[in-house]
Amino acid sequence: MPRPAVGDGRPWVELCMVSSIDGSTAFDGESRGLSSDTDREVLLTLRRFADVIIVGAGTVRSEGYGAPRKPGQRIGVVSRTGAVDASSALFASGAGFLIVPEDAPHSSIESVRAGVGEIDLHAALRSLPGNPAFVHAEGGPTLNGALAAANLIDEINLTTSPQIVGGDGTRLITTAPPMSHRFHLAHLLEDDGFLFSRYLRAD
Ligand SMILES: NC(=O)c1ccc[n+]([C@@H]2O[C@H](COP(=O)([O-])OP(=O)(O)OC[C@H]3O[C@@H](n4cnc5c(N)ncnc54)[C@H](OP(=O)(O)O)[C@@H]3O)[C@@H](O)[C@H]2O)c1
Incomplete structure (x- = not known):
């Protein structure tokens, strides 16, 4: 549809x-x-x-997320801390990226940053890779x-x-x-x- x-x-x-x-x-x-x-x-x-999947960091931690099947598809992991396993298949494949507040700790993982303290989800959704x-x-x-x-x-x-x-x-x-x-x-x-x-x- x-x-x-x-x-x-x-x-x-x-x-x-x-x-x-x-x-x-x-x-x-x-x-x-x-x-x-x-x-x-x-x-x-x-x-x-x-084109883009978003998921909370708690779900990624509890369910285990790998790379998506669809070529080029990206998975944005929403987190306040950015505390995720950068060596996991999701991030090592390049498909995974973080969605974090602007003041979240530095991460080696590609990140969309929006909002201070709390993520501004409206702004984050307008800034996703590939629009x-x-x-x-x-x-x-x-x-x-x-x-x-x-x-x-x-x-x-x-x-x-x-x-x-x-x-x-x-x-x-x-x-x-x-x-x-x-x-x-x-x-x-x-x-x-x-x-x-x-x-x-x-x-
Ligand atoms: N039945 C279903 O369809 C379904 C689907 C998904 C998950 N689940 C279940 O739900 C449980 C997990 O629940 P949950 O509520 O912990 O999941 P969650 O929303 O995936 O994870 C919570 C974590 O995600 C980050 N987060 C979520 N929203 C945020 C926001 N607006 N701003 C900043 N960070 C945000 C934070 O991560 P940081 O701690 O990194 O800051 C937070 O601690 C598991 O048992 C899972 O199996 C069920």
Whole structure:
């Protein structure tokens, strides 16, 4: 589906996540136990559309990120500290880069710097390498909270996994102040009990 231009010089931001019925985004500290083959195919399909992927440093640390399959695709890792493993496949391949505040510690890794103290996500999105039109965000909940607080989520592709998992896995969005941004349901598909919903920004 072609995404409309956003209009203020930033790319369209699509967020892709999987959650249990009871709202957890992690099982045993990872999203893997919530996913399915079809869910992974949805994720890979959305990745293929994207020029740039963004992901929080916590997710990169807990899930392990390698180089993307799509040639030339870049993965921006959002971090306050820049404390990531520069020798990992993601960064050694040249695909990975950092998105950090201007006053973050120096890093040998290519960095987009925006905002002082806190990342200015609007400015960061307008400064991404290659000036992408479509950015695919892969969480986690802390990054999602910052994107939601800045009203930067245009589309949500949410898989609901047919299980309850208890525990203390976080919701889709955490650390954001109370807010209400409306979305409308663009489609709802089912496979093996998994629900695949796509929501688009309503306002
Ligand atoms: N179910 C799913 O689809 C899904 C998807 C992704 C992740 N997860 C799960 O979520 C859990 C991780 O959650 P999380 O909330 O810690 O993930 P996260 O948002 O990926 O990571 C948090 C870290 O990312 C950096 N960060 C995020 N937003 C930032 C911002 N606005 N400004 C500056 N730095 C920012 C900070 O890194 P620094 O500490 O480096 O400053 C922060 O400590 C894991 O269990 C993972 O498996 C689930």
